[in-house]
Amino acid sequence: MKPIWIVDDDQSIRFVLEKALAREELAVRSFTNTREVLLALEDEAPQVLVSDIRMPGGSGIELLTKVKERHPGLPVIIMTAYSDLDSAVSAFQGGAFEYLPKPFDVPKAVELIRRALDESVREEVRDERMAQMPEMLGQAPAMQDVFRAIGRLSQSIVTVLITGESGSGKELVAHALHKHSPRAAGPFVAINTAAIPKDLLESELFGHERGAFTGAQTTRRGRFEQADGGTLFLDEIGDMPFDLQTRLLRVLSDGQFYRVGGHNPLRSNVRVIAATHQNLEERVKLGAFREDLFHRLNVIRLRLPALRERREDVPALARFFLQKSAKELGVEAKRITDSALSRLMQFDFPGNVRQLENICHWLTVMAPAQVVEPKDLPPELMGGDPMALPRALTPPPAAESVNGEHAPATAMPAAAPWVPPAVVYPSNADAIAASPVMSPGGASVPTHWLADLERESRTMLQAGLPEVWDTLTRKFEAQLIHTALEITRGRRIEAAQKLGIGRNTITRKIQELGLED
Missing domain, CATH: 1.10.8.60 (Helicase, Ruva Protein; domain 3)
Known part of the structure; x- marks a missing residue:
């Protein structure tokens, strides 16, 4: 193991740390200024660097910056007798492992150095692993099955349907299927069918001719043309409008399509990979997805495991x-x-x-x-x-961006999809009816609707009716969306903003709940 370097112009500090670390049987090398350290770094590097912040000939912050340029993973502990905010902020911004104010307790200082030492050793092992990091990570058996399937499909251009929960990495798998296929030299074009308004999706997929509709000032190639010779990834295929499913089926059947407003048939040699988080068989039963399109897409199916199924x-x-x-x-x-x-x-x-x-x-x-x-x-x-965290108690999801993906939260990471919190209220109807909630203006509003919900759910549960959760949740969501649309006179984006959900979410819910005009 490499030695620990101590940098301080104070001889007493160097002496104390040298003796304390020697008792721990740790190798130590001391320096009095930053110039000596930078010269030594040309030939070797320490396991941990402990440096004072104020020294003649250069500060510890300057040394920290230069050391990190050469050895990004090296733990650096900054010491100072000037325990001010600026020094602490500068140290951490520069990537310091820890900030140690003087005077310090020697055993605690040694404990901190020992912790940095252990972290340094682990980091070296991790750096070696990161250097060999594969394009996809997964040691769990379920992910190994996915990798094997990708390997088997590497010489094929067959249509693939990827299923899995939202956020499980379906597009990453689609990229891998393309990269390891005979079409790897061709383009990989992706489109999220749930993120594009219904009236624009057809143009996005198939392109349009000049003058085909208001605003179509030039001819535009669609995604099928852009992906010619390569792979087209259709994400969230389960949300595709029903009438467009017919056009997609035609393209998959014979490779022929028309641009919006066009009269000449076009052909495109495209491999299609589709993905969805929904149960397409169920959507077929509900009449929301074409059965013939489902069978056309479901040639090879890859199921991605949820992260809770691959905790390792x-x-x-x-x-x-x-x-x-x-x-x-x-x-x-x-x-x-x-x-x-x-x-x-x-x-x-x-x-x-x-x-x-x-x-x-x-x-x-x-x-x-x-x-x-x-x-x-x-x-x-x-x-x-x-x-054991109940889904009803988790925060709302992060705001959706234009491309349909969840944007990172500013102060909290994205959490579980929010569902009505009625399930966590007491079962006593009178107690519920008596408990007030606060309106946006601060006024107390009786929650009689919770009592109605309690009675309705009790009746259904005692009667043994199936799918009580889904039935009541659909009613709840439908009423919220209907009321918001009524208030905003049908303006979906404004309704979504008032409800605190994304515009893609409200569009999908309107379709799922049958609220189309």
Whole structure:
């Protein structure tokens, strides 16, 4: 193991630390200024660097910056007798492992150095693994099955249907299928069919001729033309409008289509990969999805496991996302302790890999130190047993962006989809009716509707009716959306804003609940 370097112009500090670390049987090398350290770094590097912040010939902050340029993963502990805010902020912004104010307790200082030492050794092992990081991560048996399927499909251009919960990585699998296929040299074009308004989706897919509709000032190639010779990824295919499903079936059948407003048939040699988080068989039964299109897409089906089905992959994914977030933000990557990883592995992750990535982004910004401890994890992971967190008590989802993906939260990572909290109220109808809620203006409003809900649910449950949850949830959502649309005179975007949901969500719900005009 490499030695620990101590940098301080105060001989007494160097002496105390040298003796204390020697008792721990740790190798030490001391320096009196930053110039000596920078010269030594040309030939070797320490396991841990402990530096004073104010020294003749250069500050510890300047040294920290230069050291991090050469050795990004090296833990650096900054010492100072000037315990001011600017010094602490500068140290952490520069990527310091920890900030140690003087005078310090020697055993605690040694304990901190020992912790940095252990982290340094673990980081070296992780760096070796990260250097060999595959394009997709997963040691769990369920993910190994996915990898094997991708391997078997590598010489094929057959149509593939990818299923899995939202945030489980379906587009990543689609990329891998394209990359390892005979069409790898061709384009990979993706479109989220749930993110584009119904009246624009046809043009997005098939293109349009000049003058085909108001605003069509030029001829535009659609995604099928753009993907010619390559792969077209149709994400959230279950949300495609029914009339467009017919046109898609025609293209899949004979490779022929027309641009919007066009009269000449066009052909496109495209491999289609589709993905959905919905149960397409159920949507076929409900008449919301064409059965013939389902069978056309369902040639080969790949099911992606939820993150809670592959908990052993959480540590590797978390470290990867912490590295990725740090690179995107231009900061030093946070390191995470085994105890914090253990806590992460217990969480249910209703938002799957996307939620874990958002949490790691949150930690990169909000965690107070370079090493993430369990206490630094976001509140949603700290409230009791995460496995037992009721979905009704989780926060609303993050706002949806234009492309249909959930945007990262500014101060909280994305959590589980929100559902009406009626299930957590007392069962006594009188108590419910008597309990007030606060209106936006601060006035107390009787919650008689909760008493009605309690009576309705009790009646259905005692009668043994099936799917009570789905039935009442659909009624609840339908009434909310209907009321919001009535208030906004049918303006969906404004209604979505008032309800606190995304425009893609309200469009999908209107279709699912049969609220179309």
